[in-house]
Amino acid sequence: MPPLFASAAVALLLALNTGAHAQTAAADFPSKPVTLVTPFAAGSGPDAVLRLVSEKLSRLWGQRVVVDNKPGGGGFIAIDQARRAAPDGYTLLQLDSEHIAALPHLYKSRNFVTLQHFDPVASLFRTPFxxxxxxxxxxxxxxxxxxxxxxxxxxxxxxxxxxxxxxxxxxxxxxxxxxxxxxxxxxxxxxxxxxxxxxxxxxxxxxxxxxxxxxxxxxxxxxxxxAAPRRIPQMPDVPTMAEAGGPPSLEVNSFVSLLAPRGVPAAVKAKINADVAKVIADPEIRARFDTFAFEPLAWSPEEIVRNAEAKSKVYGELVRIGNISLE
CATH class of the missing domain: 3.40.190.10 (Periplasmic binding protein-like II)
Incomplete structure (x- = not known):
């Protein structure tokens, strides 16, 4: 076989082998306990949701799913711990949209851009204010x-x-x-x-x-x-911002997602995304979300990125105008 064709054949075999390995890893995932690191304190709304999700995932996966609370440091204690983990899907990080979209503007000297170190894997909920x-x-x-x-x-x-x-x-x-x-x-x-x-x-x-x-x-x-364009059923008598005489375009909300250290195989990320969406659809979790006025989300990783980028533009301008810094 000519050298050129031999090299191409080897490359093809390697690609097929890598793809087959990734599919096997996804099919076997998880084969050991999974840790969910969170910057939110125990007992907070995001923590309560994460514990419900962890219980449901544990049953679905047949593996322990452990919540590890690491509050403090503006979220960096949890972030730094998750960054040190292997990119294999066995360590996931719960962050809100401000950890993703505002931190890079608030801590400029750290030169830390959340989505350069983590990949969104699954969305959980959005909360209005x-x-x-x-x-x-x-x-x-x-x-x-x-x-x-x-x-x-x-x-x-x-x-x-x-x-x-x-x-x-x-x-x-x-x-x-x-x-x-x-x-x-x-x-x-x-x-x-x-x-x-x-x-x-x-x-x-x-x-x-x-x-x-x-x-x-x-x-x-x-x-x-x-601060939303529509009233919510949990508080039907509370008017929208526009109805109350405030700026009609003012929307204040936060969405919470699960992220993984960059490099997790695409098939593993897809499995986690699908399984979290399945869990979020569980009636027990939906009922708990309703008590908090949390809107369940089933975004793809790409949708999480798009929504984070939109918030980043707004936050970047607000931080600049307000001269806000957390150095």
């Missing part, structure tokens, strides 16, 4: 809040669960769209944030249902609006 005020707040709608903020530039503050969080960046976006200038007050503890909003110590904040329902059910919080 409400504008929350204390029950005794003088503001009855978004028009009141915005008018007051315009009349007192730089004097009205809002809280969030940390610099670079959806609550912080959402506040920056409201300022940009409404032509206001409000002061951001970051909190370390979510429970303390909403306790202070309820007491009137901080005038308002964005809030999700699972993080604020305790204070809300105690009668200390009101929701002025949902």
């Amino acid at each position: 409400f504008v929350a005020v204390g029950t005794d707040s003088k503001w009855k709608n978004m028009s009141d809040l915005i008018a007051d903020a315009k009349a007192h530039p730089g004097e009205i503050s809002y809280g969030s669960w940390g610099v670079g969080s959806p609550g912080h960046l959402g506040g920056q976006q409201l300022d940009a769209l409404a032509g206001t200038r409000m002061q951001h007050v970051p909190y370390r503890e979510v429970s303390q944030l909403f306790a202070n909003v309820g007491a009137g110590d901080v005038p308002w904040s964005f809030a999700s249902i699972p993080s604020s329902q305790g204070i809300y059910k105690a009668g200390k919080l009101r929701y002025l609006a949902i």
Whole structure:
């Protein structure tokens, strides 16, 4: 056989062998326990969902699926641990859209771009955010809040669960769209944030249902609006941003996904994506999602990337305008 044809034949055999090996790896996956690393604290909404998903995957796969909480460090403690894992699908990382899309803008000196180190594998859910005020707040709608903020530039503050969080960046976006200038007050503890909003110590904040329902059910919080184009069935009486007199284009939400260190075989990623989608469709998980107002997602990895890139454009501009840095 001429050398040229021999080389081509060898290359073809290697490609076929590699493809067959990848298919075998996918068919056998998982053959040992799988670890789900998360930057979210135990007991948080994303953690509660991940534990439900891990239980269902464990039954489906016939292997232990362990949740490993690594909160702190702006998400980098969990990220760094997952980065050290082999790219074989046995270590997955739960991140929200801000870890994916905002971190590169907030930590410029680290030169860290999440999607250069991790590949999206499967989506879990998206959560909307409400504008929350204390029950005794003088503001009855978004028009009141915005008018007051315009009349007192730089004097009205809002809280969030940390610099670079959806609550912080959402506040920056409201300022940009409404032509206001409000002061951001970051909190370390979510429970303390909403306790202070309820007491009137901080005038308002964005809030999700699972993080604020305790204070809300105690009668200390009101929701002025949902930062979304449609009302949700869990809170049918809460108006949309546009209905409440706020900027119609303001949408504040966060989506949560599973990612893997780059290099996981495509067939393994496809299996994980299909199996997670199957689990997310389980009625028990859907019912739990409903209590949190979490919207189940069954995006492909490509859809996760597209949605992350769209958020990155918005966040990059907000970080630039607000001169926000977490170095």
